[in-house]
Amino acid sequence: MEFSSRETWTVIHGLVLGTLFLLAFAGGLAGLWSMRPGLMTTEGIKERMGRLYIGAWVMAAAAWAAVITGTWIVYPWYRVKLAPVGEDAYAGCVDAILPNAACSPRDFLKSNVSGETEMWHIFGMEWKEHVSWAAPILATAAAFLIAYYGPRLIARPWLRAAVIVMFVAAFAAALVGGAFGAFLNKIAPIV
Amino acid sequence: MITDFDPGRHDDEGVAPELAPLDLADKPDGPAAAVMIASGLGVFTLGLMTTLAVINGSVKSFLEWFQFDQGVGALAGKSTVAVLVFFVAWLVLYLIWREKDVVLKTSFYIGLGLGILGVIGTFPPFFEWFE
Numbered sequence: 001m002e003f004s005s006r007e008t009w010t011v012i013h014g015l016v017l018g019t020l021f022l023l024a025f026a027g028g029l030a031g032l033w034s035m036r037p038g039l040m041t042t043e044g045i046k047e048r049m050g051r052l053y054i055g056a057w058v059m060a061a062a063a064w065a066a067v068i069t070g071t072w073i074v075y076p077w078y079r080v081k082l083a084p085v086g087e088d089a090y091a092g093c094v095d096a097i098l099p100n101a102a103c104s105p106r107d108f109l110k111s112n113v114s115g116e117t118e119m120w121h122i123f124g125m126e127w128k129e130h131v132s133w134a135a136p137i138l139a140t141a142a143a144f145l146i147a148y149y150g151p152r153l154i155a156r157p158w159l160r161a162a163v164i165v166m167f168v169a170a171f172a173a174a175l176v177g178g179a180f181g182a183f184l185n186k187i188a189p190i191v
Numbered sequence: 192m193i194t195d196f197d198p199g200r201h202d203d204e205g206v207a208p209e210l211a212p213l214d215l216a217d218k219p220d221g222p223a224a225a226v227m228i229a230s231g232l233g234v235f236t237l238g239l240m241t242t243l244a245v246i247n248g249s250v251k252s253f254l255e256w257f258q259f260d261q262g263v264g265a266l267a268g269k270s271t272v273a274v275l276v277f278f279v280a281w282l283v284l285y286l287i288w289r290e291k292d293v294v295l296k297t298s299f300y301i302g303l304g305l306g307i308l309g310v311i312g313t314f315p316p317f318f319e320w321f322e
Binding site for chain 1: 209222226237270
């Protein structure tokens with residue numbers, strides 16, 4: 001029972017960092033949602049704010065780590081051109097049922113050698129690789145706002161709603177990346 | 192939209208009396224406005240670079256330069272430029288507005304508008320339209 005180096009990195013990128021991001025998001029959203037006047041005692045505010053600060057910054061850090069490992073470590077393995085032989089761009093993918101040493105995941109998907117798979121790259125991967133970078137930017141901005149105003153967000157419902165919008169937008173961007181990442185790794189795993 | 196910091200502008204303890212014992216110092220809204228607009232600019236740049244790379248081969252070559260032979264392609268430049276724009280815009284606006292009050296609603300909507308445009312720019316059916 002072992003993982004190859006590539007499998008280890010895909011696990012770190014998607015499963016470990018993705019799970020951490022999700023956990024921090026869920027906790028952070030619950031914390032932000034309950035920051036309303038009259039719901040907490042002063043002691044309760046002190047206790048809860050510490051957790052919210054940690055959750056918000058962990059979410060931002062997990063998002064940065066996920067996009068950096070995804071872009072600079074995992075993505076090159078996905079997109080490398082292995083299949084071209086002469087004029088045939090996908091010669092290495094002939095009869096392939098999964099990506100292999102002669103057919104990268106991108107080659108495999110674009111070759112349509114195993115069904116209509118090209119759209120997974122053209123739509124799924126192309127959107128995922130770009131929009132995912134919005135997640136750390138928005139999560140960092142939201143974390144800063146939470147840290148900057150702290151308990152004062154309780155008294156400013158409109159500002160709190162704005163922070164929640166940014167927080168959820170960061171999650172939505174990560175969701176596109178995470179969902180397509182999971183599907184793509186199912187259809188064309190990095191081996 | 193931009194005024195000098197007025198510590199008495201908000202009545203947080205009046206709205207939420209439970210905050211009073213915490214004795215919180217009021218803060219100017221400028222730094223918050225800075226990060227709202229900067230994050231929108233960062234996401235907008237991401238979408239702009241994604242679409243420009245499709246439209247213009249020179250832009251794509253420039254963005255590929257950031258990959259330093261790591262096989263990342265133009266995504267290296269798109270993400271690096273967007274992140275740089277975010278942090279530089281944040282720093283510059285923060286330094287300008289750190290002691291100012293800036294209308295947060297306007298700043299948020301500017302950031303939101305830029306962010307929506309940026310997401311549209313990263314959406315494949317949109318940028319592939321320029322191929």
